[in-house]
Amino acid sequence: MSRGGRVLAPHLAGTPPADPRHTVGIDDAGETPILREYRAVKAGFPEAIVLARLGDFYEMFGPDAEVAAPILGIALTGRNFGNAGRLPMCGVPQQTAVQYIRRLLDAGKRVALWDQVGDVEAGRLVRRAVTRVLSAGTVLEDEYLHPAAVSRCVAVSPGAGRVGVAALDVSTGHLELSELAGGLDTPALAETLQRLDAAELLTPEDSALPQRLLPHAARTELPAALFDTARADERLRLLTGTVSAQGLGIDRVPVARAAAGAVLAYCERARVVLTPELLRIEVHEPRSTMRLDAQTVRNLELFVPLGEHGLSIMSLLDRTRTPMGARRLRAFLYEPLIDVDAIAARAAVVETMVRARDSRRGLREALTRVRDIERLVSRCVQGTATPRDLAAVRDTCAALPDVQAAAEAIGDAAVSASARRCRAPDELLTHLTALLVDDPPATARDGGAVRPGADGELDDLLTAGADARVFIGALEARERERTGIRSLRLGYNRVFGYYIDIPNAQQGNVPADYIRKQTLAGSERYVTADLKAQETFVLHAHERAVAREQALLHAAMIMVGAHAADIAEAAGALAGLDVTQALATVADEGAWVRPRVDASGVIDIVEGRHPLVEEALGPGRFVANACRLDDAARIIVLTGPNMAGKSTYLRQVGIIVLLAQIGSFVPAAEARIGVCDRVFTRIGAQDDLSGGMSTFMVEMAETAAILRQATGRSLVILDEIGRGTSTYDGMSIARAVIEHLHDAPHLNCRTLFATHYHELTALAERLSRVRNARVEVVEEGDSVTFLHRIVDGGADRSFGIHVARLAGVPASVLVRARDLLAELERSRPLMQRAVRDADQLTLAISEPAAHPVVEELAGLDLDALSPLAALNKLAELHERAAT
Ligand code: ADP
Numbered sequence: 116m117s118r119g120g121r122v123l124a125p126h127l128a129g130t131p132p133a134d135p136r137h138t139v140g141i142d143d144a145g146e147t148p149i150l151r152e153y154r155a156v157k158a159g160f161p162e163a164i165v166l167a168r169l170g171d172f173y174e175m176f177g178p179d180a181e182v183a184a185p186i187l188g189i190a191l192t193g194r195n196f197g198n199a200g201r202l203p204m205c206g207v208p209q210q211t212a213v214q215y216i217r218r219l220l221d222a223g224k225r226v227a228l229w230d231q232v233g234d235v236e237a238g239r240l241v242r243r244a245v246t247r248v249l250s251a252g253t254v255l256e257d258e259y260l261h262p263a264a265v266s267r268c269v270a271v272s273p274g275a276g277r278v279g280v281a282a283l284d285v286s287t288g289h290l291e292l293s294e295l296a297g298g299l300d301t302p303a304l305a306e307t308l309q310r311l312d313a314a315e316l317l318t319p320e321d322s323a324l325p326q327r328l329l330p331h332a333a334r335t336e337l338p339a340a341l342f343d344t345a346r347a348d349e350r351l352r353l354l355t356g357t358v359s360a361q362g363l364g365i366d367r368v369p370v371a372r373a374a375a376g377a378v379l380a381y382c383e384r385a386r387v388v389l390t391p392e393l394l395r396i397e398v399h400e401p402r403s404t405m406r407l408d409a410q411t412v413r414n415l416e417l418f419v420p421l422g423e424h425g426l427s428i429m430s431l432l433d434r435t436r437t438p439m440g441a442r443r444l445r446a447f448l449y450e451p452l453i454d455v456d457a458i459a460a461r462a463a464v465v466e467t468m469v470r471a472r473d474s475r476r477g478l479r480e481a482l483t484r485v486r487d488i489e490r491l492v493s494r495c496v497q498g499t500a501t502p503r504d505l506a507a508v509r510d511t512c513a514a515l516p517d518v519q520a521a522a523e524a525i526g527d528a529a530v531s532a533s534a535r536r537c538r539a540p541d542e543l544l545t546h547l548t549a550l551l552v553d554d555p556p557a558t559a560r561d562g563g564a565v566r567p568g569a570d571g572e573l574d575d576l577l578t579a580g581a582d583a584r585v586f587i588g589a590l591e592a593r594e595r596e597r598t599g600i601r602s603l604r605l606g607y608n609r610v611f612g613y614y615i616d617i618p619n620a621q622q623g624n625v626p627a628d629y630i631r632k633q634t635l636a637g638s639e640r641y642v643t644a645d646l647k648a649q650e651t652f653v654l655h656a657h658e659r660a661v662a663r664e665q666a667l668l669h670a671a672m673i674m675v676g677a678h679a680a681d682i683a684e685a686a687g688a689l690a691g692l693d694v695t696q697a698l699a700t701v702a703d704e705g706a707w708v709r710p711r712v713d714a715s716g717v718i719d720i721v722e723g724r725h726p727l728v729e730e731a732l733g734p735g736r737f738v739a740n741a742c743r744l745d746d747a748a749r750i751i752v753l754t755g756p757n758m759a760g761k762s763t764y765l766r767q768v769g770i771i772v773l774l775a776q777i778g779s780f781v782p783a784a785e786a787r788i789g790v791c792d793r794v795f796t797r798i799g800a801q802d803d804l805s806g807g808m809s810t811f812m813v814e815m816a817e818t819a820a821i822l823r824q825a826t827g828r829s830l831v832i833l834d835e836i837g838r839g840t841s842t843y844d845g846m847s848i849a850r851a852v853i854e855h856l857h858d859a860p861h862l863n864c865r866t867l868f869a870t871h872y873h874e875l876t877a878l879a880e881r882l883s884r885v886r887n888a889r890v891e892v893v894e895e896g897d898s899v900t901f902l903h904r905i906v907d908g909g910a911d912r913s914f915g916i917h918v919a920r921l922a923g924v925p926a927s928v929l930v931r932a933r934d935l936l937a938e939l940e941r942s943r944p945l946m947q948r949a950v951r952d953a954d955q956l957t958l959a960i961s962e963p964a965a966h967p968v969v970e971e972l973a974g975l976d977l978d979a980l981s982p983l984a985a986l987n988k989l990a991e992l993h994e995r996a997a998t
Contacts, residue, residue, distance in 0.1 A: 149167075149169075150176075150196050150199055150202075152243065153165070153167055153176060153229070156227070156229050156243075156245060157177075157179075159245070160225075160227040160245065160248065162225055162335075163224075163225040163226055163227035163248055163250075164179045164182065164183050164219060164224050164225065164226050164227070165179055165227045165229050165245075166207075166212070166216070166226060166227065166228050166229060167229045167243070168209065168228070168229060168230045168231050168243065169206075171208060171209050171210070172206040172207065172208055172209060173206060173207050173208075173209055173212050173215075173228075174204060174205070174206040175204065175205050175206065176202050176203070176204050177202050177203060177204075178203075180202075180203045180204050180205045181203050182224070183205060183219060183224075184203075184205045186218055186219060186222045186224070187205070187207065187215050187218055187219070189205050189206075189207065189215075190205065191203055191204070191205050192204050192205060213256070213258045213259075216249060216259075217258070217259055220249060220250065220251055220254065220259065223251070223333050225248060225249065225250040226248070226249045226250075227245050227247070227248045227249075228245065228246050228247045228248075228249070229243050229244070229245050229246075230243060230244065230245075230246040231243055232244045232246065245386070246386060247385065247386050248384060248385040248386060249385070250268075250315055250333060250335070250385065251266065251268075251314040251315040251332065251333040252266065252267060252268025252269070252283075252285070252313070252314045252315025252316075252317075252333065252335075253268055253285050253315070253381070253382055253385040253387055254266070254285070254286075255285045255286040255387065255490070255493055255494065255497065255499075256494075256499065257487075257490065257494070257504075260286055260490070262438035262441065262442075262487060263433065263438060263441035263442060263444075263445060264312060264442070264445065265284050265286075265287075265311075265312050265442055265445070265446075266284070266286070266312060266314035267282040267283060267284045267311050267312060267313055267314060267315075268282070268283050268284075268285060268313075268314065268315045268317065268378055268381065268382060269281070269282040269283075269308060269311055269313040269315070269316055269317065269332075269378070270282075270316075270317040270318070270337075270342070270374040270375070270377040270378035270381070271299070271304070271308075271316060271317070271318050271322075271324060271374060272318075272319065272342040272370055272371070272373045272374035272377065273298060273299055273319075273322060273370075274342075274370040274373060275370070276296065276297070276298075277294050277295065277296055277297070277370045278294065278295045278297065278298065278299060278301075278304055278370065279292070279293075279294050279368065279369075279370030279371035279372065279373055279374040279375075280292070280293045280294070280295065280304070280307055280308075280311075280371060280374055281371055281372075281374035281375035281377070281378045282311045282313065282378075283375075283378045283379070283382060285382055285387045285493070286489075286490045286493055287489045287490060287493055287683075287686075288389060288390075288393035288394050288395060288493055288496070288679070288683075289395050289397070290375060290378075290379075290394060290395065290396045290397070291311070291396075291397050291398075291399050292365055292368050292371035292372065292374070292375055292396065292397070292398050292399065293307065293368070293371055293398065293399040293401060294368045294370050294371045295307060295401070299322060299323055299324045299325065299328075300323075300325055302406075302408060302820065302824065303401070303406065304328070305328050305329075305408070305409070306406045306407060306408055306409075307401075308328055308329050308332075309329070309407075309408075309409055309412065309449075310407070310449040310450060312445075313329055313332045314332060314333065315332060315333040315334075315335060316328075316329065316332050316333070316334050316335065317335050317336075317337055317374075317377055317378060317381055318334070318335075318336055318337070319336070319337060319338075319339040319341075319342050319377075320336045320337065320338060320339055321336075321339075322336075335381070337377055337380075337381060341376060341377040341380050341381075342373045342374060342376065342377045343373055343376055344369045344370075344372050344373045344376070346376050347372045347373055347374075347375050347376025347377075347379070348372065348376075350375075350376055350379050350380065351363065351365075351372070351375065351376075351379070351396075354379065354389055354390075354391065354394055355391050355394060355396070356391045363396055364396075364398060365396060365398055367398065368398055371398075375396075387497070388496050388497045388498070389496075390496055390676060390679065392496075392676065392677060392678070392679035392680045393492070393493060393496045393676070393679040393680075393683075395680075395683055403452065403453065403454055403457070404450040404451065404452055404453060405450065405451040405452070405453050405776060405791070405792065405793060405794070406793060407449065407450075407451070407794070408795070408820075410795075410796055410797065410798075410817055411769070411794055411795065411796045412449075414766065414769075414796040414797075414798040414799065414832075415428065415766055415769050415770050415773065415794075415796060416428060416727060416766075417429060417448050417449075417773075418445075418448070420727075421799075422727065422728070422731070423731075424727050424728065424730065424731030425731075426727045426730055426731065427727070428448065428726070428727070428770060428773075428774075429444065429445060429448060431701065431726055431727060431730065432444060432448075432697060432698065432701050432779070433697065434696075434697040434700040434701055435693045435694060435696075435697040436479055436482035436483050436485070436693055436696075436697075437482055437485045437486075437487070437689055437690070437693045438486075438487040438489075438490070439485075439487065439488070439489050439686050439687075439689050439690035439693065440482070440689070440690050440692075440693025440694045440697060441693075442690065443690035443691065443693070443694040444694045444697060444698075447694060447777045447778070448773075448777060451773050451776035451777050452776050452777065452778065453776065453790055453791075453792055454790075455712055455713060455714055455790055457778075458712045458775070458776055458778050458790070459712065460529070460778075461695075461777070461778025462709055462710075462712070462775075462778045462779070462780075463529070464527060464529050464530060464695050464778075465695055465698045465699050465702065465709070465778060465779065465780060466699075466709050466780075467525060467526075467527040467529075467530065468525060468527075468530070468695055468696055468698075468699035469699045469702050469703050469709075469780065471524075471525045471526065471527075472703060474521065474524040474525045474526070475525065475696050475699055475700065475703075477521040477524060478518070478521040478522055478524075478525065478692065478696050479696055479700070480521070481514060481517040481518040481520075481521040482518060482689070482692070482693055482696070484510060484511070484513075484514035484517070485511050485514050485515075485518060485689055485693075486507040486508075486510060486511045487507075488507075488508065488511045488682055488685065488686050488689070489682070489683065489686040489690075491504050491507055491508050491511075491675075492508070492675055492676065492678075492679045492682045492683070492686075493679075495508070495671075495672040495673075495675040495676045495679075496672075496676040496679060498669065498672055500668075500672050500675070501557055501558055501559065502551065502555035502556055502557070502558070502559050502564035502668060503555055503556070503557055505547060505550075505551060505555070505564075505668060505671055505672070505675070506547070506551050506553075506554070506555050508543070508547060508675055509543075509544060509547035509548055509551060511539070512539040512543050512544040512547070513544055513548070515537050515538060515539055515685065518534070518537050518689065518692070519534045519535070519537050519538070522534035522537070522692055530692065530695075533688045533691050533692050534688070534692070536684055536685060536687070536688035537685050537688045537689055537692070538681070538685055539678070539681065539682060539685055540678050540681055542674075543674065543675065543678060546671065546674060547671060547675075549566065549569055550565060550566060550569050550570075550667060550668075550671055551564060551565065551566060551569075551671075552564060552565065552566050559661075559664060559665050559668050560661070561661065562657070562660055562661045562664050564664060564668060565664045565667055565668070569667070570663070570667055572663055573660055573663045573664060573667065576656050576659050576660040576663060577656070577660050579652065579656045580652070580653055580656030580657050580660060583649045583650075583652040583653045583656065584653055586649045587605070587613060587646070587649055587650065587653065590605055590615075590646060591603065591604065591605040591615075594615060597626070598624055598625070598626055599624060600617060600621045600624050600625075602617070602618050602620075602621060603615060603616070603617055603621075604616040604617075606640070611632050611633060611640065611642070612642075612647075612650050612654075613642065613646055613647075613650050614632055614633070614640040614641060614642055615629065615640065615641045615642065615643070615646070616638050616639075616640050616641075617629075617638055617639055617640075617641065618637060618638045619637055619638060619639070622639060625639075625641065628643055628644070629641035629642075629643060630642050630643065630644075698778070698779045698780065699780075701779075701780075702779065702780035705726065705782060707779075707780035707781055707782050707783070708780055708781060708783055708784065708785060708786065709780050709781075710771070710774075710775040710780070710781050710783070710786035710787065710788050711786070711787045711788070712775050712776065712787075712788050712789075712790060713787070713788075713789055713790070714789065714790060715745075715787070715789035716745065716746055716789045716827075716828070716865065717743075717744065717745045717746075717787055717788075717789045718742060718743070718744040718745075718768065718772065718787070718788055718789060718830070718865055719742070719743050719744075719745070719785075719786065719787040720741060720742040720743075720768065720771055720781075720783050720785075720786045720787075720788075721741050721783060721784045721785040721786065722739035722740070722741065722783055722784035722785070723739060723740055723741065723742060723767055723768065723771055723781070723782065723783040723786065724737050724739050724767065724782040724783065725737070725763050725764075725766060725767035725770065725782075726767075726770065726782045728763050728767075729782065737903075738760070738902065738903040738904055739783070739784070740764055740767070740903075740904065740905040741905070742764075742768050742867075742905075744865040744866075744867075746884075747884060748884060748885075748886045749856075749857065749863055749864065749865055749866060749884040749885075750853060750856060750857055750865075750866040750867075750868060750882070750884060750885045750886070751866070751867050751868065751885075751886050751887075751888050752853065752868050752870065752875055752876060752878060752879065752885060752886070752887050752888070752909070753765070753867060753868065753869040753870070753887075753888045753889065753890070753905070754869075754870060754871065754872075754873045754875070754876055754887070754888075754889045754890075754909050755869075755871075755889050755890030755891075755892070756871070756890070756892060756899070756901075757871060758901065759890035759892060759901050759903065760890050760901065760903040760905075761834065761869040761890055762798055762799070762834050762869060763903075764867075764869075764890070764905055765796075765798065765832045765834055765867050765869055766796075766798065766832075767782075768830075768832070768867055769794050769796055769830065769832050771783060771786060771788070772788055772791055772794055772830055773794060775788040776788070776790065776791070790828070791828060791829055791830040791865070792826055792828040792829055793824070793825065793826070793828075793829040793830070794829070794830045794832070795821040795824070795825055795829060795830070795831045795832065796832040796833075796834075797814065797817045797818055797821060797832070797833050797834065797836065798832065798833075798834040798835075799834065799835075811993075812986065812989075812990075814836065814837075815848075815985075815986065815989055816982070816986065818833070818836060818852060819982050819985050819986070820982070821833075822852070822855060822856075822862075822977060823982070825856075825862060825864050826861065826862070826864065827861060827862060827863055827864050828864065829864045829865070830864070830865050830866075830867075831856060831864055831865070831866040831867070832866075832867050833852070833866065833867070833868045833869070834869045835869060835870060835871065836848060836849045836852055836868070836870070837849040837870075837872070842872075843966060843969070843996065844968075844992075844993065844996050845872070846872045846874060846875065847966075847968075847969040847972055847973075848972070849868075849870055849872060849875060850875060850878065851972060851973060852868075853866075853868055853875070853878055853882070853885065854878075854882065855977060857882045857884060857885060858882075859978070863884070873909060876889075876908075876909025877909075879909070886907070887907065887908055887909035888905050888906065888907055888908070888909075889905070889906060889908055889909055890902075890903065890904070890905055890906075891903075891904040891905070891906050966996070967995075968992050968995050968996045971992065972992055975988065
């Protein structure tokens with residue numbers, strides 16, 4: 116038999132065997148004590164599913180088990196607990212617990228980890244404590260977080276006509292405070308929560324935060340008393356070591372401070388550790404940035420692709436090399452700037468980096484060695500960093516001088532200033548390098564993370580253990596020699612530890628000092644006093660070595676944590692350098708240009724492209740188009756058949772404006788962008804199934820919101836307004852909207868309006884600042900070719916039947932459709948004349964207005980209507996129009 120097949124290995128290989136006592140089940144732990152303790156813990160965390168660590172498993176009991184088992188897809192079992200009777204129970208292995216906990220969090224549950232914190236001692240119940248409460252907003256473990264996304268715990272506190280918002284990113288210790296005018300139902304609050312990527316929302320009990328706000332975020336109601344400014348100030352004083360709110364620069368936002376008190380109290384209870392070094396507080400100034408609503412974020416595909424191209428603006432731009440850079444890019448996209456100077460400052464650095472191609476490559480290269488230092492430092496403060504995390508801190512510290520040098524090589528004052536901030540205290544690198552092996556293990560459980568020679572005490576323990584292992588390793592040969600028993604074997608099992616196995620035939624030769632331990636069918640198992648002593652030595656030395664290592668690692672975490680503020684500073688600078696090189700890389704590779712951004716009311720784009728469609732089509736296939744909006748031309752009415760490229764064009768202008776305002780280059784040959792305070796979009800049809808609104812109702816609600824919120828400095832993009840209802844209805848509404856945008860004194864905003872109602876082109880005759888544009892098509896006989904080129908002037912008719920043919924509608928149906936069209940055109944002479952005869956355009960357009968519904972509609976004072984009244988009116992008009 117081969118010698119390799121034996122179970123001698125665990126200690127000799129350096130890994131201790133699982134201690135049999137660790138696998139103790141709840142039954143063995145004694146029926147009542149553990150259950151009593153469990154019940155006490157559960158009473159303290161009634162809102163959470165309590166995961167009790169019992170040996171190698173996390174177990175759930177009673178109702179928790181019943182709730183969790185189906186979510187986790189595991190079997191629900193039961194156990195008898197003496198007098199308490201049988202309780203439902205389920206469990207997951209500790210080793211793979213992360214994936215199960217993730218599932219519980221995804222299902223909106225909270226999880227309390229009730230862990231073993233003391234040493235396991237025979238005959239005594241292990242000391243346990245709740246070490247973490249995990250919820251969507253309080254996770255900071257790497258396994259649960261996306262590197263490029265921030266997930267924040269956000270408290271919302273209404274008070275005195277204002278709403279305070281406090282958003283804590285527990286993975287980095289960054290706390291943002293802001294205050295908004297109004298109550299819980301304002302668009303500004305919805306947009307703020309969206310921008311903050313809130314994973315969990317904390318509100319005072321019974322507050323009326325609308326459910327439709329961030330339906331995916333977990334909701335947690337807290338006692339109203341927690342939202343209290345005085346208590347918050349006290350907490351902030353303790354946490355920051357600063358004496359007053361004034362000292363923190365947050366005295367201007369008392370309502371937000373109340374929210375901060377709640378979020379801090381909540382995270383404290385979740386056992387998130389915050390220290391003055393880690394916690395960074397910032398007051399957000401809404402006025403300096405553009406608010407983006409959910410429609411625009413969606414329609415312009417900023418983060419989630421809509422089209423089959425599968426790309427979003429974020430994924431296109433994300434050429435960052437570090438998680439900090441990716442998160443900063445996300446923040447840029449959520450908050451385009453509106454200050455011309457701030458935009459110019461960003462764009463100037465991007466421009467320098469575009470030019471410095473070689474140095475930029477050097478910087479990219481250096482950045483690849485930088486790890487997520489921002490989150491790593493937070494895990495050190497929590498005391499949960501793994502040896503690999505510490506090594507990542509070490510490697511990042513080691514990479515910083517190269518990043519600095521590469522950034523300096525770009526030769527730009529602003530870049531060099533950032534480079535100088537990319538520093539970590541020397542002692543960190545020195546200490547971590549001396550302490551850790553090059554490639555430490557994933558956990559500190561089994562030792563092996565600390566470099567030999569780093570610590571005398573550890574070295575001594577390891578040497579002692581190694582000597583004992585050598586003794587045991589050599590014992591088999593030695594005993595064979597001494598006893599003359601060739602078939603003597605040394606073995607190991609979890610119950611008896613090391614033993615000497617002697618076949619029955621050789622029992623007569625067993626020495627007197629052998630102590631019999633176990634009788635098997637073909638052999639007897641023995642131990643010797645020496646063997647047991649050395650075994651204890653191995654086990655003990657190993658345990659003590661691991662404990663010593665853990666203490667050394669813990670001290671290193673404290674050291675890193677003490678430098679959290681310096682590291683945050685470096686992380687901020689790294690994020691800035693990284694996002695800038697990413698924007699420069701995209702600009703360089705895509706031949707983008709730096710736009711001229713100014714305070715004019717102009718948008719002038721030469722050969723603009725839609726970056727996502729262009730990327731999807733491949734080189735040379737996208738048709739570039741110009742766009743000019745200025746004081747004389749405020750509204751472009753764009754007509755053209757379906758599938759011609761109208762909506763691509765509209766989105767492209769919106770995207771170019773947003774890119775320009777985050778400081779990026781833009782996909783165009785030239786561009787001048789007069790800063791927009793907002794970009795509004797209403798594109799495509801979306802049913803709001805949850806809200807029970809029809810497509811048309813959604814369309815109108817979105818349009819109403821735009822008309823209410825837009826200002827003269829906004830860009831409004833409207834695609835196919837009125838499509839969701841009958842032709843006359845739709846056309847009338849579309850026309851009324853254009854007139855309103857054109858005539859309302861506070862509006863007159865830059866507008867792109869795409870429509871397939873070619874009749875609307877007549878408006879340009881009456882409204883001085885309306886221009887017509889159309890997508891060019893070439894007709895040859897029965898076929899139509901889309902050129903995707905936008906030219907001046909209106910389309911003279913729609914091409915629906917041609918599109919139907921392209922889509923493969925059978926010829927007989929097409930012939931019939933053409934006949935019907937001809938018939939309709941004959942029966943509507945006014946409409947027909949409108950198309951053919953420019954002089955009659957106004958008449959044609961006003962024909963639908965003769966309808967009483969349209970007259971009433973035109974007479975409505977939209978400014979005086981509340982959204983609800985507007986919707987009711989619409990519903991009424993719609994019904995009357997249909998009869
Ligand atoms: P519409 O809004 O007029 O119905 P779309 O904007 O959805 O049309 O465009 C239809 C398709 O035409 C797009 O999916 C794209 O593949 C193609 N397309 C649009 N614009 C262009 C362009 N400028 N160059 C090349 N292809 C384009």
